[in-house]
Amino acid sequence: MHVVIMGCGRVGSTLAHILEDNGHSVAIIDRDPQAFRRLRPGFQGRRVTGIGFDRDVLIEAGIQSAAAFVAVSSGDNSNIISARVAREMFGVDNVVARIYDPRRAEVYQRLGIPTVATVRWTADQILRRLMPDGAEPLWRDPTGTVVLAEVSFHPGWVGVRVKDVEAATGARVAFLNRIGEAIVPKPGTLLQDGDVLHVVAAEREMEHISKVLSGPPSEEE
Structure with missing residues (x-):
């Protein structure tokens, strides 16, 4: 399947490599072209410079044929806006957004956008190791x-x-x-x-x- 990722940070680049290793095609979007340096030299996917909720940028990334869209930039607002654009404008059913604020995560989940609240998840994992x-x-x-x-x-x-x-x-x-x-x-x-x-x-x-x-x-x- 084809997957579009917004955000070429540590999470986005790692996810892109894993998906590609599993035989999927990948396009990754970031507004900073320097961010693509995190991708390995042999990465075969598309690198698209731009804002992840811009219609033309998404089309360039292949959103019209995408089976999934992942928003893992550093901004909650950008992630949720791009996730909603992918779902509501382009009809991508499998959409996930990373959200730092757990209160926002609850709101967006009710809007039908699956979210990963990283701060709470990280805190839970640390507590499990502190108090096994x-x-x-x-x-x-x-x-x-x-x-x-x-x-x-x-x-x-x-x-x-x-x-x-x-x-x-x-x-x-x-x-x-x-x-x-x-x-x-x-x-x-x-x-x-x-x-x-x-x-x-x-x-x-x-x-x-x-x-x-x-x-x-x-x-x-």
Whole structure:
């Protein structure tokens, strides 16, 4: 497929190389021609100098035949404007915009533009490494309502069925990592020693879930 990328910074250039290595055609847009120096010498894609929400610039980049558009410049406003132009003017369905301000990310998500709120995502990743035994999210929806989190559990939960874990915590067990392999458990799957538990739940419930799993199951469970 053909992908148009706006922004030839570290993220844009890295993404361009990965896409090209996977057999896709790529055009990358940046207002600063010096930015294209980040591309490797053998890069075969188009380099287009200009503003990413300019109609003629997008056409030069091949937006009319693009299957996807990615906006990863350093400016939130430029990213969201170009993403909306790609979707609304040129009918590109697969559009993603990087947004630094998580409050804006929520608004744009409601407008139907998938966003990556990099500040919040980076903070979550750092917290997971600082506090590996906690329940910091691996993923959070743009509204902050639902999270996917890795949660530690007390050894007393070993041998307990997944459906009983869900009943006790109110969370949905998304998957287990068992001996380095991710598995989607069935309701009757038993937790084993060494399993890494990943759950999906409302963020407001994560403290309760962590508390329940930090101790052995109660007699009711």
